[in-house]
Amino acid sequence: GAGVSQSPSNKVTEKGKDVELRCDPISGHTALYWYRQSLGQGLEFLIYFQGNSAPDKSGLPSDRFSAERTGGSVSTLTIQRTQQEDSAVYLCASSLAGLAVDTQYFGPGTRLTVL
Amino acid sequence: GNSVTQMEGPVTLSEEAFLTINCTYTATGYPSLFWYVQYPGEGLQLLLKATKADDKGSNKGFEATYRKETTSFHLEKGSVQVSDSAVYFCALSESGNTGNQFYFGTGTSLTVIP
Numbered sequence: 001g002a003g004v005s006q007s008p009s010n011k012v013t014e015k016g017k018d019v020e021l022r023c024d025p026i027s028g029h030t031a032l033y034w035y036r037q038s039l040g041q042g043l044e045f046l047i048y049f050q051g052n053s054a055p056d057k058s059g060l061p062s063d064r065f066s067a068e069r070t071g072g073s074v075s076t077l078t079i080q081r082t083q084q085e086d087s088a089v090y091l092c093a094s095s096l097a098g099l100a101v102d103t104q105y106f107g108p109g110t111r112l113t114v115l
Numbered sequence: 116g117n118s119v120t121q122m123e124g125p126v127t128l129s130e131e132a133f134l135t136i137n138c139t140y141t142a143t144g145y146p147s148l149f150w151y152v153q154y155p156g157e158g159l160q161l162l163l164k165a166t167k168a169d170d171k172g173s174n175k176g177f178e179a180t181y182r183k184e185t186t187s188f189h190l191e192k193g194s195v196q197v198s199d200s201a202v203y204f205c206a207l208s209e210s211g212n213t214g215n216q217f218y219f220g221t222g223t224s225l226t227v228i229p
Contacts, residue, residue, distance in 0.1 A: 042222055
């Protein structure tokens with residue numbers, strides 16, 4: 001079956017512009033995660049959606065970052081007024097039920113470059 | 116708080132050498148432990164996992180044992196191949212009041228040379 005997909009695969013933007021990154025999770029997966037992977041760094045947790053519950057936003061680095069998940073499926077991560085330090089690979093993952101034991105399935109990522 | 120610490124790379128080995136990548140963790144309860152792998156040009160994928168103490172996860176010749184007494188989950192393989200060249204991430208997941216979060220290590224890059 002189809003895996004997690006993300007779009008665009010690459011995004012180059014100018015400092016100060018807003019960007020939207022999209023994630024399509026695996027059908028039927030109730031949990032969805034966003035991470036940021038910077039050069040030489042591990043994966044930094046950003047936000048977590050589980051079913052219809054309020055999302056866990058504890059990892060968002062600033063109020064310029066926001067995310068939504070419509071209809072319990074597709075998610076959009078929005079970065080407003082982008083800064084050069086936002087340049088990274090943004091990864092989305094989904095899991096079946098969001099349990100601690102569940103495997104996460106990752107998308108290919110969106111590489112964001114802020115000039 | 117929860118965290119994962121794994122050995123820094125890069126690691127370069129000759130084919131058929133023995134591999135160990137160390138991983139230790141800090142957790143407040145009883146986490147599940149994972150190794151994810153990222154092959155060149157591909158997304159992260161699960162390599163193996165263990166969900167309780169003394170469990171051994173294994174896959175593709177790799178194995179790791181969940182050691183609660185040493186809070187470790189070291190990755191080992193007896194004989195590496197060139198195709199094992201990738202970045203390996205240790206991770207933990209633990210249930211909390213707001214759901215589950217994953218905590219990843221910084222990754223260890225492995226290059227296997229023929």
